[in-house]
Amino acid sequence: MSTATRRFPLTDWTVVVPVVALLALVFSWGRDLPGFAVGLVALCLGGAVLAAVHHAEVVAHRVGEPFGSLVLAVAVTVIEVALIVTLMADGGDKTASLARDTVFAAVMITCNGIVGLSLLVGALRNRVAVFNAEGSGAALATVATLAVLSLVLPTFTTSKPGPEFSTAQLTFAAVA
Structure with missing residues (x-):
């Protein structure tokens, strides 16, 4: 060298x-x-x-x-x-809601930003957008699971007022 x-x-x-x-x-x-x-x-x-x-x-x-x-x-x-x-x-x-807001932002960026931009660029380049359904399905399933766990589920729990998890629920979510 x-x-x-x-x-x-x-x-x-x-x-x-x-x-x-x-x-x-x-x-x-x-x-x-x-x-x-x-x-x-x-x-x-x-x-x-x-x-x-x-x-x-x-x-x-x-x-x-x-x-x-x-x-x-x-x-x-x-x-x-x-x-x-x-x-x-x-x-x-x-x-207190920063983690939940971050997950919401990740859902919006993934679903609207990345997927939408990929479909748009693919359609502009090749006229037909082709994508890997297995890979994109796995990514969207992960994002959907996180969204339900952190955005939807706390609204329906009754252990604490408002859309918040209790300590036991947070422990379960962390282990699961």
Whole structure:
């Protein structure tokens, strides 16, 4: 390998950005920040998330299919759940419905955005949209199950007022 193509890992953005984000976290933890500092910390968080996804993508390429797709899916899911849990833990009662709202957003993005855009692009390119019914059926079944479990079912339970699960119901949903 020539020296022109050698990469030094300490100067790679995927190493530098998470370190900068960690420093931003350390210096901003528990403080009231002005608007520009909040924006800077949010930028650092976004960069750290992109670096984590990049690392997961590198691992996914090395592992190959089908495990590479699973590595990427698990990495993105862990990042998303961590962000939601962090927001819910810090927000108090105002964020009690954040997880439910997130599932609703995922349903809307999946059903309307991804499926609709895929059908539109397929029809524009080939005049007839062809899709893998097995794969899309499995994805939509998963989204429908999550939607019923988190959006519909809490409305009909009587253990707590309003569309909320009790602790026992949440434990069952987590295990199931």
